[in-house]
Amino acid sequence: MRDNHYYQDGGHLGFEDYCENELTKHGGYRRVRDLLSAKKVVDTLPEELRVKITKPSQTRSLLKLVKTPDKMLPLKKYVL
Numbered sequence: 001m002r003d004n005h006y007y008q009d010g011g012h013l014g015f016e017d018y019c020e021n022e023l024t025k026h027g028g029y030r031r032v033r034d035l036l037s038a039k040k041v042v043d044t045l046p047e048e049l050r051v052k053i054t055k056p057s058q059t060r061s062l063l064k065l066v067k068t069p070d071k072m073l074p075l076k077k078y079v080l
Helices: 006-010 015-021 028-044 056-067 069-078
Strands: none
Touching: 006 015, 028 056
């Protein structure tokens, strides 16, 4: 969003302006933090598991493992 300057498509002067005006309308900074955390989890998962995540709430139980990705390796054996 920031790196590609997509916020300018909505007429925002800067990324900070976009965050304050748009993202707070949709759950505030807590929602933004939750979505960023979900992305970290998905990025840490093995490729086979990434496609199984369809909504941010599915990542909450795995969030603690993001700091230790080596603990997530045993999850591969559960991929169907």
